[in-house]
Amino acid sequence: MSAGVLQAKLWYAQRISAMVLGLCVAIHLAIIFYAIRGGLSAQEILGRTQGNILFAIFYEVFVLACFVHAPIGIANILQETFPRSGLARPLSFILALLILVLGTTAVIGVFTGGQL
Amino acid sequence: MSARPKLDYRAKSHLSYFAYACHRFSGLLLACFIPLHFLMLSQSLRGAQGFEKSLALTNFWVFKFGEWALVILLAVHLAGGIRLLMIEFGPWKGLRKGWIQISILFAITCGLLFLYFAN
Numbered sequence A: 001m002s003a004g005v006l007q008a009k010l011w012y013a014q015r016i017s018a019m020v021l022g023l024c025v026a027i028h029l030a031i032i033f034y035a036i037r038g039g040l041s042a043q044e045i046l047g048r049t050q051g052n053i054l055f056a057i058f059y060e061v062f063v064l065a066c067f068v069h070a071p072i073g074i075a076n077i078l079q080e081t082f083p084r085s086g087l088a089r090p091l092s093f094i095l096a097l098l099i100l101v102l103g104t105t106a107v108i109g110v111f112t113g114g115q116l
Numbered sequence B: 001m002s003a004r005p006k007l008d009y010r011a012k013s014h015l016s017y018f019a020y021a022c023h024r025f026s027g028l029l030l031a032c033f034i035p036l037h038f039l040m041l042s043q044s045l046r047g048a049q050g051f052e053k054s055l056a057l058t059n060f061w062v063f064k065f066g067e068w069a070l071v072i073l074l075a076v077h078l079a080g081g082i083r084l085l086m087i088e089f090g091p092w093k094g095l096r097k098g099w100i101q102i103s104i105l106f107a108i109t110c111g112l113l114f115l116y117f118a119n
Helices: A003-035 A042-049 A053-081 A088-112 B015-059 B061-089 B097-117
Strands: none
Touching: A003 A042, A003 A053, A003 B061, A003 B097, A042 A053, A042 A088, A042 B015, A053 A088, A053 B015, A088 B015, B015 B061, B015 B097, B061 B097
8 A cells, every 4th residue: 555545544544533532522521520520439430330331332432433543643743743763653553552452451341340 | 744844933823723733732642641541440350449449549639630631631632623524524614713712612611610520
């Protein structure tokens, strides 16, 4: 794939994931304001999420959209700021891996409450 | 892609440059924060007690301030992102400067709501 085609595909993937994230972030902000009333506690969070398949699906979709969106943005910033360093690809791959693995682990964690 | 083009002060004093800079800055910080956020939430695999120990970190003022800042950054990135999508995918109506103002107001509102709810 030529560099131009790759760039166009990455641009499109980032915009499509942005559309998903737009909805997810708006809902997440509303959940944040609801959740922080009176402080955060593990019991309260797990009470909402444990065994709740809708929460788990919503947040896994959120994680997958982040997994597409954030590394492309980081790669663009690195490539523009340090064009000859070769940092963009490895660092954005590491970020993508961290988001996918830690994000899915977090979703499994709050869904199961540690009772696997 | 190569280095970004050199911009002189006329381009940089444009409101759209401010919107671009805010979007970059907020996106960069959010990307750095997200793995840490997931790491914290994945502690729930240790059960409610193990999770509570990790959540205790959020009682420190540094973390509280960080959470507040991140909510504001998330709001800026959301509203600024909607503006970008409208410029790129919507009918052409210029640089949608009204959305830059909406983004700023939305971020301030979210920051204040956070302070109101978080006691």
